[in-house]
Amino acid sequence: MTEARHSSPEAMIKTLVPSYPVYCVRPKTLREATERFLDRFHGRVLYAVKCNPHPLILKGLYDAGIRHFDTASLAEVALIRELFPDARAYFNHPVKMRAHINTAYRVYDVRHFVVDHEAELAKVIDETGGQDVDILVRMATPEAGAAFHLSAKFGATPQSCVELLQAVHKAGLRAGLAFHVGSQCVNPGAFGTALGVARDVLTAAKVELHYLDVGGGFPAAYLGVDVPPLETFFAAIEQGLKALKLRRDCVLMAEPGRILVADSCTLVTQIALRKDSRLYINDGVYHSLSETVHGGTRLPVRLIKQRGAASKQMTDFTVYGPTCDSTDVLPTPFALPDNAAEGDWIVIDRIGAYSNALSTNFNGFHPETFVEIDETAA
Ligand SMILES: Cc1ncc(COP(=O)(O)O)c(C=O)c1O
Structure with a gap:
């Protein structure tokens, strides 16, 4: 449910007096983060839809210039192709149901598919007829400073990448190589390491690449983490690319999620009860x-x-969620004024990534109210 526009989360609270969680979307912040990435990354930028698929976010990204989307399910493919008929969806999940490959190709015009295993390659060729389709091979990367090590689940070994690239080439299809250094990766060197593995794969495979996709992983500035500037990640990528002998027309791609949207949402929650x-x-x-x-x-x-006014004295509060489950408790306390009480609101910033996207309906709760914050009106 989307309500109106407000000048700030505070103004929204005054108007709605919400007893339910409210996502405050900041289109201006979203636009700035997106333009910054688009301006500085020397390649094609695909937004990773899974990170935050809310229509307000997708529309903000589109308005800022995003025309390519990393989609990892048929539902995401459909969402993008129906919202933005002139945008392209890339089916970048390495494991897909046959019916989804088929429908993505035939109904939604998807032409880019990621695989990390020969059986998946066979499925994609089978379901698309092996015509007019580009295949990116997902390569595993070493663990290197990410909060989520995605290569624990996906990605082929260097030797398998060599074989897969050769198989794609033999099938007469255009080949690409893709990797993801892991989400919330605070180590720019992870990209250099991954590109070093890519170089070895390409030397052994002797297959010309049409796409090189360096994935996502660019970190948000959460509390307690030292986040290097985005430019250092791009510099590490540029440096790593120098050692690769790519075709001049090889398309460089990135699939950021978190870095584009993390700052674009603030969540307003309310205290139901205080016990000490x-x-x-x-x-x-x-x-x-x-x-x-x-x-x-x-x-x-x-x-x-x-x-009343907030106390200047701060206290560390243990914070419990609304469900009846005892594991519904945040692992680190919130430092808040020590007169926090029932009915007060806790405003949580930087919550645009993997928040509403991961929310369940468990126990009858589901945050679903989104409002826009007009930052120019503040
Ligand atoms: C294949 C793929 N691409 C891109 C992303 C986006 O990553 P991030 O939000 O860390 O930039 C993910 C996240 O899981 C992913 O699995």
Whole structure:
């Protein structure tokens, strides 16, 4: 459900007095982050839809110039192709159901597919007829400073990449190589390492690449993490590319999610009950805050009092989510004014990535209210 526009989360609270979680989307911040990436990355930028598929976010990205989308399910493919008929969807999940490959190709005009195994390559060729389709081989990368090591699940070994690239070439299809250094990767060197593995693969495969996809992983500035500037990641990529002998027309691609959208949302939650230094709020780990557990993410928070002024004295509060599950508790406390009380709002910033996207309906709770913040009106 989308309500109106407000000049700030504070103004929204005054108007809606919400007892339900409210996502405040910041289109201006989203546009700036997107333009920054588009301006500085010397290649094609695909937004990773899984990170935040809300239509307000997708529309903001499109308005900022994104025309390519990393889609990892048929539902995401359909969403993008129906919202933006002139945009391209890339089916970048290495494991797909046959019916989804078929429908993506025939109904939604998807022409780029990722594989990391010979059986998946056979499926894609089978379902598309092996005509007018480009195949990117997903390469595993060494673990190197990411909160989520995606190569634990996906990616072929260097030797398998060589064989897969040769098989793609033999099938008469255009080949690409893709990797993902892991999400929330704070180590720019991870890209250099991955490109070093790519260089060895290409030397052995002797197959010309039409695409090189360096994935996502660019980190957001959460609390307690040292995040190098985005430029150092791009410099590491440029440096790594120098050692690769790519065709002049090889398309360089990136698939950022988090870095584009993390700052673009603020979540307003409300305190249902206080017990000493324990706060029970209306959102939690089964809903918008699961990354606090799985990724150790720490987010900037502040209190808005329903009545009176906030105390200057701060207390560390243990924060519990709304469900009846005892694991619905945040792993790190929130530092808030020590007069936090029932009815006050906790405003959580930098929560645009992997938040609403991961929310379940568990126990009858589901944050679904989105409003826009007009940052020019503040
Ligand atoms: C294949 C692929 N591409 C891109 C992304 C986006 O990564 P990030 O949000 O870390 O930039 C992911 C995240 O899981 C992914 O699996």
